Amino acid sequence: MTIIANPDIAKSTSRRGFERHLKVENVSRRAILQTLGLAGGFVLAAPLLSRPAFAAYETGAGKMPHGTVVDPKIFVSIAPDGIVSILAHRSEMGTGVRTSLPLIVAEEMEADWSKVRVVQAPGDEVKFGNQDTDGSRSTRHYLLPMRQIGAMARAMLEAAAAKKLGVPASEVKAVNHEVVHSASGKRLGFGELAADAANQPVPAVDTITLKSPKDFRYLGKGQVSIVDLHDITVGKAHYGADVRLPGMKYAVIARPPVTGGKVKSFDSAEALKVSGVEKVLEVKGWPWPSKFQPLGGVAVIARNTGAAIKGRDALKVEWDDGPNAAYDSVAYRAELEAAARQPGLVVRQEGDADAALKSADKVITGEYYLPHFAHVSMEPPVAVADVKGDKAEIWAPVQSPGGTREDVAKTLQIPIENVTVNVTLLGGGFGRKSKCDFALEAALLSKELGAPVKVQWTRDDDIQHDFLHTVSVERIEAGLDKSGKVVAWRHRSVAPTILSTFAAGADHAAPFELGMGLVDMPFEIANIQCENPAAKAMTRIGWFRSVSNIPRAFAVQSMVGEIAAATGRDQKEMLLELIGSPRVVKLTSVKDLWNYGEPYESYPIDTGRLRRVVEFVAEKGNWGRSVPKGHGLGIAAHRSFVSYIATIVEVSVDEGKLTVHQVDSAIDCGVFVNPERITSQLEGAAIMGLSLAKYGEVSFKNGRVQQHNFDDHPVVRIDEAPLITNVHIVPVDADTPPSGVGEPGVPPFAPALANAIFAATGKRLRALPIGKQLAI
Numbered sequence: 001m002t003i004i005a006n007p008d009i010a011k012s013t014s015r016r017g018f019e020r021h022l023k024v025e026n027v028s029r030r031a032i033l034q035t036l037g038l039a040g041g042f043v044l045a046a047p048l049l050s051r052p053a054f055a056a057y058e059t060g061a062g063k064m065p066h067g068t069v070v071d072p073k074i075f076v077s078i079a080p081d082g083i084v085s086i087l088a089h090r091s092e093m094g095t096g097v098r099t100s101l102p103l104i105v106a107e108e109m110e111a112d113w114s115k116v117r118v119v120q121a122p123g124d125e126v127k128f129g130n131q132d133t134d135g136s137r138s139t140r141h142y143l144l145p146m147r148q149i150g151a152m153a154r155a156m157l158e159a160a161a162a163k164k165l166g167v168p169a170s171e172v173k174a175v176n177h178e179v180v181h182s183a184s185g186k187r188l189g190f191g192e193l194a195a196d197a198a199n200q201p202v203p204a205v206d207t208i209t210l211k212s213p214k215d216f217r218y219l220g221k222g223q224v225s226i227v228d229l230h231d232i233t234v235g236k237a238h239y240g241a242d243v244r245l246p247g248m249k250y251a252v253i254a255r256p257p258v259t260g261g262k263v264k265s266f267d268s269a270e271a272l273k274v275s276g277v278e279k280v281l282e283v284k285g286w287p288w289p290s291k292f293q294p295l296g297g298v299a300v301i302a303r304n305t306g307a308a309i310k311g312r313d314a315l316k317v318e319w320d321d322g323p324n325a326a327y328d329s330v331a332y333r334a335e336l337e338a339a340a341r342q343p344g345l346v347v348r349q350e351g352d353a354d355a356a357l358k359s360a361d362k363v364i365t366g367e368y369y370l371p372h373f374a375h376v377s378m379e380p381p382v383a384v385a386d387v388k389g390d391k392a393e394i395w396a397p398v399q400s401p402g403g404t405r406e407d408v409a410k411t412l413q414i415p416i417e418n419v420t421v422n423v424t425l426l427g428g429g430f431g432r433k434s435k436c437d438f439a440l441e442a443a444l445l446s447k448e449l450g451a452p453v454k455v456q457w458t459r460d461d462d463i464q465h466d467f468l469h470t471v472s473v474e475r476i477e478a479g480l481d482k483s484g485k486v487v488a489w490r491h492r493s494v495a496p497t498i499l500s501t502f503a504a505g506a507d508h509a510a511p512f513e514l515g516m517g518l519v520d521m522p523f524e525i526a527n528i529q530c531e532n533p534a535a536k537a538m539t540r541i542g543w544f545r546s547v548s549n550i551p552r553a554f555a556v557q558s559m560v561g562e563i564a565a566a567t568g569r570d571q572k573e574m575l576l577e578l579i580g581s582p583r584v585v586k587l588t589s590v591k592d593l594w595n596y597g598e599p600y601e602s603y604p605i606d607t608g609r610l611r612r613v614v615e616f617v618a619e620k621g622n623w624g625r626s627v628p629k630g631h632g633l634g635i636a637a638h639r640s641f642v643s644y645i646a647t648i649v650e651v652s653v654d655e656g657k658l659t660v661h662q663v664d665s666a667i668d669c670g671v672f673v674n675p676e677r678i679t680s681q682l683e684g685a686a687i688m689g690l691s692l693a694k695y696g697e698v699s700f701k702n703g704r705v706q707q708h709n710f711d712d713h714p715v716v717r718i719d720e721a722p723l724i725t726n727v728h729i730v731p732v733d734a735d736t737p738p739s740g741v742g743e744p745g746v747p748p749f750a751p752a753l754a755n756a757i758f759a760a761t762g763k764r765l766r767a768l769p770i771g772k773q774l775a776i
Contacts, residue, residue: 057737060597061141064132066125066402068145072153072202074127076105082177082191084111089121089128090138091399092228093426093433094684095742096677097138099226101146104673107218108150108211109157110174111190118227123401123421131402134434134543135596136641136740139673143738151208160196161188213734222675228425240382240397240424245452248384251445252308252456253283254315255297255465258703259539260288260322266298270314276307280315284444288322291502292407292435295465299445305456321703327538329699332471333369336535339494340367340475344533345508348519349589351527356488360479366562368476368555369767372698373469373544374707376715379427380462385442386452390414392443397426399434407436408443431543435467463713464705467542468698470495474555479527484567486578488527493518493552496537507534509548515594516640517552517747519587522605524580539700545688549640549747557636557751558766561758571635571755572618579637582608596642602737603642610639613646613666613730620728621648621664630654631661632759636752641740644668647748651756656775660690660722660753665745668730670738679727682745686725689749691716694771
């Protein structure tokens with residue numbers, strides 16, 4: 001707590017600022033890169049570490065790059081007037097993490113939330129611990145550390161008050177921004193105690209006492225709005241595009257239209273005639289694959305962004321398209337389908353699925369296709385950089401400020417301590433902004449020009465040059481005996497891997513991708529075989545909200561609907577039968593089991609919890625209710641990011657027009673901080689899930705993305721949104737570890753929708769997007 005008399009965290013110039021994996025255990029998205037030699041070293045640096053010995057459960061937080069830092073003198077500051085400033089070291093992109101983590105600290109230290117100010121931390125993982133805002137892990141990794149920080153601050157305030165009053169510390173207690181002496185009734189405000197508390201030693205983790213949940217004033221109540229709500233609502237919130245610096249130049253970049261391409265030649269004459277354009281120069285590109293390094297191209301520098309865009313439009317550039325010039329989505333889909341129909345790398349094997357399929361009374365086969373998805377977050381990428389000599393300062397909406405800091409330092413070849421990364425609010429992220437290519441572009445241009453530079457991506461840039469969600473074909477064969485019981489299951493999943501963005505020749509999924517709905521499929525079936533045929537990537541592949549869970553859930557849960565229809569069973573009952581008995585799933589045949597970086601002892605695959613969300617949503621959503629003619633109900637459930645989600649969708653289809661009448665989602669995410677944010681995230685997941693299912697597609701021809709903007713890459717508009725969306729949070733015991741919320745709501749939506757469309761129309765849709773198929 002820099003508990004100081006006159007804190008100035010907000011003006012701090014603290015020296016600012018992915019997954020270390022090819023095995024399993026922990027994985028921030030940076031850890032993969034470290035194993036590939038593409039990220040900085042892993043340092044577990046913390047004055048006080050959260051240790052399993054003092055926790056009711058263990059998480060993977062300590063294995064993240066730079067671990068967790070538990071030190072109130074870093075995260076908390078108290079001014080003489082009693083205002084408490086709490087640092088938010090994660091990035092805010094709509095999840096509410098900028099509010100939730102400081103709220104945990106305030107709860108434990110007995111601070112009055114109305115007297116708390118949240119300050120955004122810069123990128124500096126040695127100082128603040130891991131800052132990767134991804135993987136739906138912020139709350140599950142930081143609930144306990146933030147509680148510990150708040151409890152330490154409370155203990156220091158109580159010690160200072162006891163000393164000032166000349167009484168034993170056992171006689172005083174922090175209550176609502178004051179420390180009260182029970183015997184005399186004397187009260188000392190936090191501001192009065194700030195300076196003295198700062199001189200108190202920070203208590204060891206094993207000496208502090210955490211509050212009982214029954215005494216919580218804020219946590220779990222859902223009565224605290226996000227701290228930026230007013231500013232966002234009235235347009236005062238500060239995003240990346242709002243940054244202005246004296247003497248700043250504005251840049252847009254013409255990038256190679258084919259991944260791996262480069263500039264052959266360019267003519268800037270017409271661009272330089274545009275009013276406001278000052279300079280045109282080539283931007284360095286890196287040979288593909290190259291992690292998050294810029295694609296290269298031609299930059300137009302101007303006095304404002306509008307002029308820069310007009311200048312770019314006037315450029316004449318000849319491109320060398322490189323090795324991916326023949327990428328064609330229609331042909332590539334046929335390649336994936338052919339691969340899915342042949343044996344692939346076996347990644348899970350229990351019993352003898354081949355033999356069981358051959359002897360089955362009936363085999364149901366489903367082949368499911370999902371195209372590339374683009375992130376299209378509301379705010380396209382943007383960054384401002386000011387590079388002077390061997391020092392660089394960045395302002396950007398990044399999900400990984402620590403990772404950005406490392407990459408800027410390496411790209412500019414300057415010491416990391418000379419790089420400052422200031423984090424603005426993110427206008428959506430969905431995994432796109434964990435890749436910092438746009439910040440690196442700004443840094444390189446600022447170094448070249450000797451002036452601050454803003455690089456602004458347009459919506460066309462955003463779609464054309466995204467790190468796309470992978471395209472995939474998922475083929476499932478289910479063998480049934482004479483009674484209709486599923487006795488064999490073979491799932492082949494073929495898709496280009498995210499690893500292809502970092503290493504040439506990567507053509508099989510990494511363990512973390514296999515563990516997202518393929519090898520961790522929880523059904524109680526005697527004979528299971530999962531395979532992963534090879535697939536070559538021909539564009540940049542990256543993390544996307546819920547990642548590989550989207551195609552796997554679509555395939556698995558659609559197949560549940562197909563089996564139910566083929567056997568005349570109710571969808572929900574079929575799903576529960578396949579989930580089977582309440583148990584912890586043992587995946588002994590899986591090498592390098594990926595469990596979202598969490599220890600399996602704390603976060604096992606618990607089919608009892610999965611069954612419960614199905615039953616819970618069926619009860620709350622009135623599954624089996626009578627619906628009007630032409631309507632249909634669909635259900636799906638999925639475990640991802642160690643949370644359990646089940647969704648019911650009611651639809652109607654009238655002459656090709658799809659209406660989503662009601663959505664009910666139930667989530668078991670363990671203990672939680674802010675139910676209002678859980679509701680918001682699942683409501684948003686329903687919108688995003690519908691948008692992906694109805695319209696989501698990025699396709700290629702001659703190596704080029706065929707979509708440009710919202711005219712040919714639509715997203716769901718308000719008049720297409722679900723008419724009613726209900727969110728139901730499953731109550732859990734107080735000792736149930738927290739789990740993910742931001743991502744797991746998306747995967748079950750599309751299969752529930754497809755099952756509902758089948759129930760309404762009798763038409764089984766096995767490929768996304770569904771929009772044009774409904775009109776046929």
